[in-house]
Amino acid sequence: MHLPDGLVDGGTALAGYAACAVLVGVGLWQVNRRPDPGALVPRAALLAAVFFAGSLVSIPVPPATVHLTLAGFVGVLLGWLAVPVIVIGLFFQAILFGHGGLTTLGLNALIMGLPALLAFAIWRLAGGDRRGRPTAMALAGGLGAAGVLLAVALFAAVVLLGLPDDVDAAMERRAVGIFIAAHLPVAVIEGVVTAAAVGLLHRAGSGLLRYG
Amino acid sequence: MASALPAHARRPATRGLPLPRDVRLRLLAALVLAFSIALVTSPLMVPAIAGLALVVARSAGMDGTAIRRALRLPGVLVLVLVILLPFLVGETVAWRFGPLTLHSEGLAAALLIAGRALGIVLLTVALLGRVPLARLIEGFRALGLPPLMADIALMMHRYLAEIRRDLDAMLLAMRLRGQRWRLRLGLLQGLGWTLAVLLLRSHERAERIWTAMRLRGYGSVAPQPMPPLQPGDIGRLLLSALPGPLLLVAERLL
Numbered sequence: 001m002h003l004p005d006g007l008v009d010g011g012t013a014l015a016g017y018a019a020c021a022v023l024v025g026v027g028l029w030q031v032n033r034r035p036d037p038g039a040l041v042p043r044a045a046l047l048a049a050v051f052f053a054g055s056l057v058s059i060p061v062p063p064a065t066v067h068l069t070l071a072g073f074v075g076v077l078l079g080w081l082a083v084p085v086i087v088i089g090l091f092f093q094a095i096l097f098g099h100g101g102l103t104t105l106g107l108n109a110l111i112m113g114l115p116a117l118l119a120f121a122i123w124r125l126a127g128g129d130r131r132g133r134p135t136a137m138a139l140a141g142g143l144g145a146a147g148v149l150l151a152v153a154l155f156a157a158v159v160l161l162g163l164p165d166d167v168d169a170a171m172e173r174r175a176v177g178i179f180i181a182a183h184l185p186v187a188v189i190e191g192v193v194t195a196a197a198v199g200l201l202h203r204a205g206s207g208l209l210r211y212g
Numbered sequence: 213m214a215s216a217l218p219a220h221a222r223r224p225a226t227r228g229l230p231l232p233r234d235v236r237l238r239l240l241a242a243l244v245l246a247f248s249i250a251l252v253t254s255p256l257m258v259p260a261i262a263g264l265a266l267v268v269a270r271s272a273g274m275d276g277t278a279i280r281r282a283l284r285l286p287g288v289l290v291l292v293l294v295i296l297l298p299f300l301v302g303e304t305v306a307w308r309f310g311p312l313t314l315h316s317e318g319l320a321a322a323l324l325i326a327g328r329a330l331g332i333v334l335l336t337v338a339l340l341g342r343v344p345l346a347r348l349i350e351g352f353r354a355l356g357l358p359p360l361m362a363d364i365a366l367m368m369h370r371y372l373a374e375i376r377r378d379l380d381a382m383l384l385a386m387r388l389r390g391q392r393w394r395l396r397l398g399l400l401q402g403l404g405w406t407l408a409v410l411l412l413r414s415h416e417r418a419e420r421i422w423t424a425m426r427l428r429g430y431g432s433v434a435p436q437p438m439p440p441l442q443p444g445d446i447g448r449l450l451l452s453a454l455p456g457p458l459l460l461v462a463e464r465l466l
Contacts, residue, residue, distance in 0.1 A: 028360060054407055098282075103246050
């Protein structure tokens with residue numbers, strides 16, 4: 001679910017960069033207020049590498065295969081650093097594999113980053129790291145699934161922006177509906193994978209679930 | 213010279229545009245050209261986009277095979293849109309075959325999207341594809357990437373091969389234990405646990421490496437600055453990036 005280069009016009013792509021720069025700036029500002037922001041580097045780099053590698057794993061959903069987005073998972077584990085880390089991961093994906101693109105990097109970062117930040121906000125408000133294992137798993141699973149659906153909705157909205165104006169509006173709505181419905185299994189898959197991962201981290205008593 | 217590209221990325225600059233050798237300028241050239249192409253809105257400019265991308269690719273030493281390989285990258289979405297748009301968009305009939313009607317407006321939109329996508333991908337691969345990632349990150353840092361992001365990117369680059377190797381080994385182990393690669397709860401749970409174990413195993417090691425790096429002084433002194441830009445390289449930047457804005461001027465004049 002990466003926007004390729006050329007699909008949206010340059011103005012939209014530049015607006016995506018600007019909005020993404022704001023989110024990255026806010027994220028870094030929040031992190032730099034901490035006594036030792038550098039201490040987060042290993043966790044962030046590791047998450048970026050796992051985000052990158054995990055999103056390359058193919059899961060069979062006949063007749064096709066799907067890939068994990070891990071936006072909710074990254075949001076829960078990285079909080080404010082999620083968007084900067086997603087930008088880095090997406091840049092590597094664009095350069096190494098041609099997933100996404102150079103001009104659409106900002107838009108792709110928004111598509112993945114906004115669900116990650118939302119997941120972080122809900123996880124933090126709900127005190128996910130202080131809950132028991134079943135509750136934490138359910139919450140993380142829900143956030144993983146919701147993250148996919150939000151990312152799909154944002155992706156569809158940007159694709160529609162890139163299409164010519166004379167596309168039939170009713171057909172656009174139908175296409176978006178089908179597109180989102182087709183991703184429901186992906187949301188369920190992502191929810192289960194995120195819940196299982198968070199469940200194991202919880203059982204291991206890992207500090208990774210506690211942001212900061 | 214720290215910012216110069218390695219020898220393999222400087223293959224025969226025979227014909228065409230002189231491309232910058234300094235990684236910072238190469239990044240700037242790629243961004244200017246890519247965004248110039250993204251800003252094109254007229255399908256009439258597609259031949260010019262294709263010509264520019266091919267000249268840059270040839271100037272970067274890409275042969276026919278490398279160009280064909282790069283052009284496979286834009287992916288399924290562009291292909292689907294290029295196939296569907298001529299049938300779904302527009303009112304002016306260009307060609308009718310039974311129930312199928314091709315519209316001129318849809319054809320123009322498909323041509324524009326395909327031209328922009330292929331042009332930008334080819335340019336990106338030609339200018340940045342063979343630059344080592346660590347060198348690209350250094351270039352971004354020199355261009356103003358926040359230090360925290362540069363550190364994360366460098367460390368990620370360091371872990372990436374390791375994480376992918378570990379992940380591949382763990383997925384293989386899942387298969388060898390009899391896990392069938394079919395969509396069912398067991399597979400998804402196994403994937404989630406694999407990701408979590410990967411994080412747990414690697415996190416402690418990553419923390420140790422980072423602590424050791426900082427104890428050896430990493431981060432306490434500013435990174436070694438890149439060498440100053442050479443006038444010749446700035447000239448190469450101007451020559452290689454200028455066709456981008458010229459493309460937009462030409463579009464206005466058409």
